[in-house]
Amino acid sequence: MTAGIRFALWGEDEDHEDEQLWALCEDAENLFADPPEPVRRRYELRGFTAEGEIPAALGFLVVQPLHEDGAPTREWYLEHARVLTTRARGASRQDVTVEAVRSDHQPPHPAGSAAAVGFSLSDRQDRLLGHFQDLAEVPHAEEPPPHMVRLLGCEVRGPLLDVLEGREDRPLGYRYLDALDASGGLLSRAGHPHVVDRQPSARGPGLYDLTVRMDPQPPVVAGIWSLWREGRPAVPNLWAPFDSTGRELWLDPALAHREGPDRPAGGTYHLDGRHVTDAEGFFCALGEAVNGPGGYFGRCMNGVADALCGGFGAKLPFTLVWHDHEVARRSLGLQPLVGRPATFDELLAFLAGEGVEVVLA
CATH class of the missing domain: 3.30.370.10 (Barstar-like)
Known part of the structure; x- marks a missing residue:
């Protein structure tokens, strides 16, 4: 791999089956920053039936939609959860309002919710906490503005190059950014960028500077990566x-x-x-x-x-x-x-x- 390359941007092929290398980049600007305070959201677990006593501080929660045919569904995670209120619903059920942080890189609601006949709720240790009939998010304040990072001196290839240069107009599949060590090997996952702009790079002919929307890495990560830079x-x-x-x-x-x-x-x-x-x-x-x-x-x-x-x-x-x-x-x-x-x-x-x-x- 070319010397001086510190980041690799990966995506999916057109069939969304195989990973492709989309860009090799020399550096990143504004990658390290204090992340915004996580948005604490409120959710109503409607028609909840507990398997036992539910503590006020729930911590990490796993929500899983349940389908009538028993088909497997994708788990959905909440972090730092705590119970705010409970209200009786009939003789054996409750409506429970929790406040929590939705885990990173998840959809706003569990996949398959529309077809679900109910949901299970478990903790980090896979202990079943109960079941509930429906999930609703209580309207919340405005989201924080997105964080922008510039990937500098990028040699772009594949579908990303075709889109950037106007030969194709299509949405791009899942992508993630790797930080690379001095030998060009994987140092660590760096995030999930969404490309929003590009400019010709002053670092060389045919190179681009890409503006991407992604969560920043905490400043402490820069010190950690320096300790792994040589392997x-x-x-x-x-x-x-x-x-x-x-x-x-x-x-x-x-x-x-x-x-x-x-x-x-x-x-x-x-x-x-x-x-x-x-x-x-x-x-x-x-x-x-x-x-x-x-x-x-x-x-x-x-x-x-x-x-x-x-x-x-x-x-x-x-x-x-x-x-x-x-x-x-x-x-x-x-x-x-x-x-x-x-x-x-x-x-x-x-x-x-x-x-x-x-x-x-």
Whole structure:
């Protein structure tokens, strides 16, 4: 790949089946910025029947339309959800109003809602919270203005070039932007841009500067990417100085660099617990315990459960020696008004339930 290329823009072919490389770009302008405050929306879950007691702070929610023929449907996610009001509807149902943030890159409503005979509601751990008959969004304030990024010095190709130069007039399929490392390999996913304008680039003949609409990357990401620019880190705990947001974002390039076969079952892995002061730190430390510096082994408990099924570096059963575990015991716990992260004891119970023997050291 051409030296100096830092971003690759990908899209779908005309049949929406295969990915195509649409552009290689030398740089990006205005990519890093503090994101706007997420829009907290209000939704009514009408005709709700609970499977048990519903906490006021719901956290992460999974909404899934239910079809009469049992056909599978796509999940739809809400984050940082909390119950605002409940109103009785008949003897056994309620109308529940929740306030939440709609997860990124989702439609305004669950796909297949029009044909749904109802909906299921689950939490992050796939625990069924209940069922409801209909979903409605309460009208909300105006959306924040879109964020614009300029991709500079782009060598454009394929359908995107045909559209930009007027040879075709058609909507373009799904697209995403990759940040590239110094060798031209994938560093991390960078976002989902929508091209809105282009100009000839001063960086060379035949190149374009593309204006795209996309969410910005938090400023901390620039520092994270600099640590991955020359490839996967060779020393552990480079994530430790970051706050919980930075630690969570550290796992994006870690996932992109996942490689290698599983090691045989029965192994022993050592988790450095000195910096496990939050849930994000646990997942960073667990990834490095199993797969070395920059390693990945899930970014939430569901992700760890998936990793334990194989393909992420280790096979069950195995032993995890958790050094300096008292740091996590003191630090992990409740957070007000949001879905709480797992406590230390809950993490231990989860790992044991998945077949991991944990030794506290």
